Amino acid sequence: MSAEQIAALRLLHDGDDVAIALRDVAAGEELPVGGRSVRVAVDVPRGHKVAVRPRAVGESLGKYGHVIGTATAPIAPGDHVHSHNLEFSAHAATSAAEAGSSRPWSPPALPERRTFRGIRRGDGRVATRNHIAIVASVNCSATVVRAIADRVERAGILPDTVDGVLPLAHDLGCGMAPTGDGMDILRRTILGYADHPNVGGVLAIGLGCEVNQMEQLFAEFETGPNKPARDLPMVRMTIQGTGGTRATIEAGIAAIEQMLPQVADVTREDVPVSELVLGLNCGGSDGWSGITANPALGYASDLIVAQGGTSVLAETPEIYGAEDLLVVRAKNPEVAQDLLDVIAWWEKYTETTGASMDNNPSPGNKEGGITTILEKSLGAVAKGGHAPLAAVYRYAEKIGTRGFGFMDTPGYDPVSVTGLVAGGANLICFTTGRGSALGSRPAPTLKVATNSDLFRRMTDDMDIDAGEMVEHDVSIEEKGLEIYHALLDLASGRKSASEELGYGLEEFIPWHIGAVM
Incomplete structure (x- = not known):
C-alpha cells in the first residue's frame, strides 16, 4: 500500500477530540474522519494529532476515550494539536472499589502451537537461555568481573549449550545506607539474577570492605529460606581476600572452568507455554x-x-x-x-x-x-x-x-x-x-x-x-x-x-x- 493510499486520519474512539495522522498531511488537505471531514490547517507530521472538534482554552481533550490534557489556546477542527496548545492536566482519581468492574475477559482463541523448546531446571522452572553470571557486590569489583567474562569468552572454551558469561557490573554497593529501600532493592536485584532460571552457574566477587558485604548479601541465598531449590554451582570471593586484581581474575577463571561441565549439562525439551x-x-x-x-x-x-x-x-x-x-x-x-x-x-x-x-x-x-x-x-x-x-x-x-x-x-x-x-x-x-x-x-x-x-x-x-x-x-x-x-x-x-x-x-x-x- 503506497503512502497515498493509507487513510490519512484515524479516530480511535467515537468521542475523541483528536485523530492520529497516519501519514504526513499537508496544510489545506480536506480529509475524512469519523463520518465528517476536516481541512488541515498546517502541515502535520505522521503520528501527530489533528483536532476534529473545537475546544476552548481550559477545556479537556480526549484520545482513546480518555482525557489527555487541557487546551492552552483555542483549537479548531483541522488544527495541529501538540505542545503548543495542549498541556498536562490532573486526571480523575479512581478507587480500589472499582476492582473487577470491567467487562468479563474473553480469552482469545488459542493457536495450534502451544509449546516451546526450553530447559527444565531442577526446581521445575524453565529456562530460555543458559548463562554463567559473574556478580559484582560493589562497583569496586566491576572491572574484575568484566575482565573475567572477557577472558573466558575470548578463550573459546564455552560449549554450545552455554550461551555466554554475563558480567553483572553496576555502580552501587558502597557509599549508601546499609539498610533501607536502596540496599534492599540492590540485594533483591542481584539475588534475582543469581537465582534466575536462565543462569546455570554463579561467580560472585566483592572487594572486601564494601557496605554490601558478601556474607550479608548471600546469607539467606546460601543457607536460609531463599536458598535455591536446585543444585546451582556457586563460588564467591573478594579481591582483598584473594590477593588482588590479577589473582582474583585468575581464580575467577579457574572457578568457571571447574563449574563449566555441570553448567553445560543441559538439554532442551518441549515444554508448555x-x-x-x-x-x-x-x-x-x-x-x-x-x-x-x-x-x-x-x-x-x-x-x-x-x-x-x-x-x-x-x-x-x-x-x-x-x-x-x-x-x-x-x-x-x-x-x-x-x-x-x-x-x-x-x-x-x-x-x-x-x-x-x-x-x-x-x-x-x-x-x-x-x-x-x-x-x-x-x-x-x-x-x-x-x-x-x-x-x-x-x-x-x-x-x-x-x-x-x-x-x-x-x-x-x-x-x-x-x-x-x-x-x-x-x-x-x-x-x-x-x-x-x-x-x-x-x-x-x-x-x-x-x-x-x-x-x-x-x-x-x-x-x-x-x-x-x-x-x-x-x-x-x-x-x-x-x-x-x-x-x-x-x-x-x-x-x-x-x-x-x-x-x-x-x-x-x-x-x-x-x-x-
Whole structure:
C-alpha cells in the first residue's frame, strides 16, 4: 500500500477530540474522519494529532476515550494539536472499589502451537537461555568481573549449550545506607539474577570492605529460606581476600572452568507455554505505539496468559493517568489498592524531588507525536492486553503469580527491564517507535517497531514490523500472533536482533533509591 493510499486520519474512539495522522498531511488537505471531514490547517507530521472538534482554552481533550490534557489556546477542527496548545492536566482519581468492574475477559482463541523448546531446571522452572553470571557486590569489583567474562569468552572454551558469561557490573554497593529501600532493592536485584532460571552457574566477587558485604548479601541465598531449590554451582570471593586484581581474575577463571561441565549439562525439551514469564516494556514511543505494536503485543500477552503463562507490565510513570484501566481489571480490591499505593508513592516521590509525572515524555516521544504523560500512558497500557490483573510486584520482587501482573519500575528502559529480569522474566518483549537501542541478558529481548519506516531504517535492530498494521491493514490479531510465534522461537533458542548485536552487557542497571553517602 503506497503512502497515498493509507487513510490519512484515524479516530480511535467515537468521542475523541483528536485523530492520529497516519501519514504526513499537508496544510489545506480536506480529509475524512469519523463520518465528517476536516481541512488541515498546517502541515502535520505522521503520528501527530489533528483536532476534529473545537475546544476552548481550559477545556479537556480526549484520545482513546480518555482525557489527555487541557487546551492552552483555542483549537479548531483541522488544527495541529501538540505542545503548543495542549498541556498536562490532573486526571480523575479512581478507587480500589472499582476492582473487577470491567467487562468479563474473553480469552482469545488459542493457536495450534502451544509449546516451546526450553530447559527444565531442577526446581521445575524453565529456562530460555543458559548463562554463567559473574556478580559484582560493589562497583569496586566491576572491572574484575568484566575482565573475567572477557577472558573466558575470548578463550573459546564455552560449549554450545552455554550461551555466554554475563558480567553483572553496576555502580552501587558502597557509599549508601546499609539498610533501607536502596540496599534492599540492590540485594533483591542481584539475588534475582543469581537465582534466575536462565543462569546455570554463579561467580560472585566483592572487594572486601564494601557496605554490601558478601556474607550479608548471600546469607539467606546460601543457607536460609531463599536458598535455591536446585543444585546451582556457586563460588564467591573478594579481591582483598584473594590477593588482588590479577589473582582474583585468575581464580575467577579457574572457578568457571571447574563449574563449566555441570553448567553445560543441559538439554532442551518441549515444554508448555504456561512456563513463559514475559516482561512487557517499551521505549522511544511515538504516536503509532498505541495503535500498532502495543495492542499487538497485548494480544500476544493474552495468548500466553490464556494458556496459564505469565506476563508482567512495568514502568509505573508510563501508566500514570491510565491506572484506572488496570484497576477495573484487578481480580480483587486488594490488588487494585496495591497498584494505587504504588501510584501514590510516585506522586509523593516526584513532588519531593521537584519533578512532575509529566516530565516522563522525552524529546523523542514528543517529536513522534506524544504530548503528555496521560497520552503516553494510554498507549503504553495496551501492551498488557485485556486479561485480569492478578498481582502487583515491587521492583525486582520474585514473580510468583501466574497470569497478568504489574511491576513497579521507573520508566527508564534498562532500569525497568533489570527489575523484570530480576523478578524472573525469562523473555522480554520491547516495543519502540523511535528506535531504542536495548537488549537484555540473561533473558533475551524481542524488539517490535511501531512503524515500518523505523523497521526499514534500523532493520538490524528490529525483529518485528508492526507498522504493517497501518501500511498493509494487518489486524491486531494477525500481528499479535506473529509476535507470539516469534516469542516462542526466541524462547526455543533462536537469537534475537539485540542478541546478535551483542546488547545486554551494559543494560544491568539496578534502580538506585537513596542518598550517596
